[in-house]
Amino acid sequence: MLRVQNLSKTIQGHKVLDNISFEIQPGKIIGLVGRNGVGKTTLLRTIVGILTPNDGDTCFEGQSIYTNPSIKQHMVFVPDSPEALKNYSISEIVKLYEWMYPNFDPNYFYSLLEKFSLNQGKKIGKYSKGMKALFSLVLAFSTKAKLIILDEPTDGLDVIIKKQILRYVLEEVSEGNTSILISSHRLDELEQITDTIMVMKEGRIESHNELVDMKSKYKKIQVVFKENLPESIEVLDEVKQINQIGRVYTLLLSDKNDDISQLIKKEQPLLFEELPITLEDIFVAKLGGEEHV
Numbered sequence: 001m002l003r004v005q006n007l008s009k010t011i012q013g014h015k016v017l018d019n020i021s022f023e024i025q026p027g028k029i030i031g032l033v034g035r036n037g038v039g040k041t042t043l044l045r046t047i048v049g050i051l052t053p054n055d056g057d058t059c060f061e062g063q064s065i066y067t068n069p070s071i072k073q074h075m076v077f078v079p080d081s082p083e084a085l086k087n088y089s090i091s092e093i094v095k096l097y098e099w100m101y102p103n104f105d106p107n108y109f110y111s112l113l114e115k116f117s118l119n120q121g122k123k124i125g126k127y128s129k130g131m132k133a134l135f136s137l138v139l140a141f142s143t144k145a146k147l148i149i150l151d152e153p154t155d156g157l158d159v160i161i162k163k164q165i166l167r168y169v170l171e172e173v174s175e176g177n178t179s180i181l182i183s184s185h186r187l188d189e190l191e192q193i194t195d196t197i198m199v200m201k202e203g204r205i206e207s208h209n210e211l212v213d214m215k216s217k218y219k220k221i222q223v224v225f226k227e228n229l230p231e232s233i234e235v236l237d238e239v240k241q242i243n244q245i246g247r248v249y250t251l252l253l254s255d256k257n258d259d260i261s262q263l264i265k266k267e268q269p270l271l272f273e274e275l276p277i278t279l280e281d282i283f284v285a286k287l288g289g290e291e292h293v
């Protein structure tokens, strides 16, 4: 469906995107994660053609979006601060979207406004921050685009709406061939809805894996020793310390064959307990350096 090939973008002499390639298949939800300033928004803005790359291409169903802009009617981008529409009324926005997106479904749009209790009389500028975020999502899903690209979609939404939205996103994807690319710092939410996770680091894609495969590469344990964590364990590359409270250490192990667990057990811990692993643990292990402990 979407193929990003060797995309690079330099802004003010700084290479923000460095030779990025990936593909998105129909019916998939992909999470894009990375530390602040790593280039996520720049990547999303480049693959929808708001920014022009210095190198590389983005093709939707085989056609470059830069040389065939009409193909972009099948993709919709929801920015993290949707200010562009704030002076328009809802009926004006509907007209604009019907013009931009031939498959825009106004009946569906109004039914979603109702479903999420969004006041139809107000100008968008009069909505609260959360209502604006919600409105942008409703608008995006009403385009019936095949690819929906969301930048920090749940920022500003209260927990109840967030849950409704996440459920709604899952329903939409399971019913049709819509694909969704979501950039988010809310790793707990991504974990609930995504199939695969792309990790960005210094302008590159560091990894692009199925979430279950990522988790299977690690083991999270809690250990307590009589004294501190033995140095023989601390120095191992396969051991990342993700938390310490007193003598209770939480460790993330790259331990496919159980070798590291055996080494730790040889040091006779007072407690050795395996814990469920989260996307946040993997994020910290991959991108956290030593600063997080």
Ligand SMILES: Nc1ncnc2c1ncn2[C@@H]1O[C@H](COP(=O)(O)OP(=O)(O)OP(=O)(O)O)[C@@H](O)[C@H]1O
Pocket (backbone or CB within 6 Å): 011, 012, 016, 034, 035, 036, 037, 038, 039, 040, 041, 042, 043
């Ligand atoms: N218009 C611009 N002018 C100058 N530098 C820019 C511009 N847009 C982005 N950058 C720089 O490019 C880098 C990546 O920014 P970007 O917004 O893509 O990061 P991000 O991963 O989305 O960050 P965050 O998680 O904080 O939203 C940053 O160093 C940023 O300062």
